[in-house]
Amino acid sequence: MSKKFPHAQNAPFVMEMKPGRYAWCSCGESQKQPFCDGSHEKVGMRPIIEVITETKTVAWCGCKSSEKKPYCDGTHKKWADKEKN
Ligand code: FES
Ligand code: FES
Numbered sequence: 001m002s003k004k005f006p007h008a009q010n011a012p013f014v015m016e017m018k019p020g021r022y023a024w025c026s027c028g029e030s031q032k033q034p035f036c037d038g039s040h041e042k043v044g045m046r047p048i049i050e051v052i053t054e055t056k057t058v059a060w061c062g063c064k065s066s067e068k069k070p071y072c073d074g075t076h077k078k079w080a081d082k083e084k085n
Pocket of ligand 1: 024037039048
């Protein structure tokens, strides 16, 4: 793997979401971030299935390190700090 960390980006994907069932990519390999495209099979991980019941703005975790997956909790800031050093 060429990436330094298993993340897709050092920031959340902020999106307006409609009610539905979503498969959030936990592995960082999907080409359809922040959602799963099946690429996890090569790294042995699984998506997190999230059900959204009302239209709302969602900050999906892009760094894949949140303690509140699949949502951003600010943990991505530590990756940004590490890349500066
Ligand atoms: Fe990442 Fe499915 S592609 S969890
Ligand atoms: Fe992962 Fe914010 S993008 S915690």
